[in-house]
Amino acid sequence: MTLYLWNDQLVDKNQIKIDIEDRGYQFGDGVYEVVKVYNGALFTAKEHLTRLGQSMQKIGMETPFDLSNLHRLLEELVEKNGLQDGMIYLQVTRGTHARQHWFPPADTPVVVTGYTKEMPRPASLMEKGVKAHITDDIRWLRCDIKSLNLLGNVLAKQEATKHDAFEAVLHRDGTVTEGSSSNLYMVKNDVIYTHPATNLILNGITRQVLLAVCRKAGLTVVEKPFTLDELRLADECFLTSTTSEVMPIVQIDNDLVSSGEVGPITRKCQSLFTSLIEQSCLV
Template identity: 50%
Template sequence: MEFVFLNGEIIERSKAKVDVEDRGYQFGDGVYEVIRIYNGKMFTLDEHLRRFVKSAESIGISIPFTSVQLSEMLKELLIKNNLETGNIYMQVTRGIAPRNHVFPTGNVVPTLVAYTIKGVRPLESLKSGVKAILTEDIRWLRCDIKSLNLLGNLLAKQKASEAGCFEAIQHRGNDVTEGSSSNIFIVKNGTVITHESNNLILKGITKDVILDLCLANNIPVEERTFSLTELNDAEEVFLSSTTSEVMPIIEVNGKKMGRGVPGPITRKLQGLFEREIEKQCGLLVDKLI
């Protein structure tokens, strides 16, 4: 039997229902988070909860639980579902109200739901690297909000899938922004470079862990806009996300990146990232490095 968290209660998944007039269903009026689980423990939980609250506040939604309450309820959900490796998906919407573009007035309570997803680490892809394509970034200008409105991301990811690739690297004109569901990094002259965290990209939790690891291990790093030319000429390219960790990109639009294999700095960061996981969640059985 599987359980979900819905509006303060943990109930059987088969009994969890959301009204057809929920604004998340009709407008995408809400935000979400995905939290990675290793050894039955949540990785970077506090950082995910802070971003969840910040995203909600950015669109005027007040989450009806404190971060401490959310943390305890998510831990209970993990225990109930006996999840060792996988993800927690969590979202909050503005709630249930008659369909109207204007925010509802009165006593409308946000709808909060969370559930678990089993999933192993993508070890083969982490070892060998993945392919990507380039696509114009057609999304809105508040990509820093982890909104339920993901149609632009979906169209980019589908384009990558149809091309037999793992990810779509998006760009606005000549400037690389991020992947359809990831942050993008290049290595140039030994320096790790990634787009600054502003309104054009999502401030990735995994991205921030990587930046901290670079600083702590004397790996030069820059947060700045970089061009398609710099991407094309990069020594190494990799992406980061909650589910993909530090993922090497070995080919973009059919062109090999660097030597066409995961590079030494990417490999070093993968090892450092595994150590960070083990610090927070205990020893990994399915180790990469």
């Protein structure tokens, strides 16, 4: 039997009852995280849960639970479901209250849900690379919050899908921000460029740990906005996310990125990230 997280319990799916006036359902009033699991071990769970608490704080939501206890529950969920390679989806809403736009009383209990899903590493795509599609970044101005309000992301991903692309390259007036569900990077003259962690992007956990290991390995990383014109002249391009890891982009719309082959800096980043997984999760 597959178990699910519901507040502070691990239960069967049929036991979970979400009220129609849950604010996550009616307003998207909540936050979420996705944690990757390798070899039965949670990868960068502490960083994800820290960001969960930060997202809650940014939207004025109380954190009535202990994050270390939540970490323990997630480990128990993975163990009891026998998950070896996959992901955990974790969501917190502001709770249930009669529909009104302003916040409910402070003592309204939040609602926590979570589940596991088998998901192998996207090895074949990481080996050959993917196509991306350029589209406008129409999202709100607090992309640093990992909120449930993902309609702009969904529309961008659907636009990319219609163009047979794996991901959307989002831009604001020609300045590249990120992907619809990833962070974006370009490489020029062996320098890795990526948008700085402002309100315009989500500071991905994969982004954070990759940039740290790249700098430690002696690679040059510059957190600076770049334009679509600069991207089109890039030597290499790649994206990162919890589920896509370090994914090469070899084509953007009808144009190949440089030669259309995965470049050496991207390969180095993949190797560094894989080593980090192996060290952390004993893969």
